[in-house]
Amino acid sequence: MEMTGQSFSRYFVATLLLQMITPSSEQFTVNGIEGPILAPLGGKVELSCQLSPPQTAEHMEIRWFRNHYKRPVHLYKDGKDLYGETISNYVERTELLTDAIGEGKVTLRIFSVNADDDGTYHCFFKDGDFYEEAITEVKVTATSLETQILVHPPNTKGLLVECNSGGWFPQPQMEWRDSREETIPPSSKSHSQDTDKLFNMKMTLLIQSTHGNVTCYLRNPVTGQEEKISIVLSNKPFLWNTVWKLILGLILALPLTFTMASSIALHHRLQSCSCNALPPWLVGILIFLTSFSMIVSLIFYLHYRKRVPISDPHFELDVMWLEDMTVILCVLMVFITMIISSAYFRLRVKLHVH
CATH class of the missing domain: 2.60.40.10 (Immunoglobulins)
Structure with a gap:
């Protein structure tokens, strides 16, 4: 033991x-x-x-x-x-x-x-x-306090509204809303990050008819904090778009109808006239101008239908090109009208003399 x-x-x-x-x-x-x-x-x-x-x-x-x-x-x-x-x-x-x-x-x-x-x-x-x-x-988390809306000058395609906001983290939710708080699909949306890896947001909306109040909403997905900024749009900016469409319609219609009608009338008068009222080169020029105006109008119309998207960095250049072409075609239409009218009245004078 x-x-x-x-x-x-x-x-x-x-x-x-x-x-x-x-x-x-x-x-x-x-x-x-x-x-x-x-x-x-x-x-x-x-x-x-x-x-x-x-x-x-x-x-x-x-x-x-x-x-x-x-x-x-x-x-x-x-x-x-x-x-x-x-x-x-x-x-x-x-x-x-x-x-x-x-x-x-x-x-x-x-x-x-x-x-x-x-x-x-x-x-x-x-x-x-x-x-x-x-x-x-x-x-x-970071929420921006510098959100702004830019309204670009009215152009041939409508009124372009742009919302910019920087200094977000993480990437926020971003959308357009109308006066009834309903979501409006954006024309384009993009983002970038700066040297501090903060998100800079950009969203655009192409408006072709008034929406009343338009609001840009941003929301931090982590904290739920929201930022918004609104703008009230009147009907005045859209008058230019309506007027431009009427001008475009005239540009597309008048050169085709007038030049075709004048060319046919000149052709019939030349056939009924035994005298050599017009030189052959002038008749060739008229036919060339008629064909040229038809081709240019067709190209212009096709380009208008195939629009450059707003997200494209060349959107503003495309709009400027479209507006410049409108002016050029207006001048061209007047020029063709003057030439054909001059030839037409010259032919009538010669027919009366003979």
């Missing part, structure tokens, strides 16, 4: 010493913040994680990293911060709050939040060969 008791005592002491040598914190889990954390652009954000069960983490390695373990955002090891091993983007922008490290809780504070800080963060605890981690998601 005595030997058995001594053996038991020795076993108990050995077991106790082994437990003292082996840290009690060998088994633990890490709990982070559930759900994404919103981080305002230019502000600061705090990410916390806690050991479970609570225990001191002063002797542990604590590492915060993004996608690569060997590229830490912040590193705590051997009881001190190792700033020299952090990636350059976070140098002097992070701070580890260790007030509650005796209970296994630490907090990473990030200053001057930028768009690159958006994403997931790993909170990593290592004690000897044992380690655990928790993952926290950060969503950087």
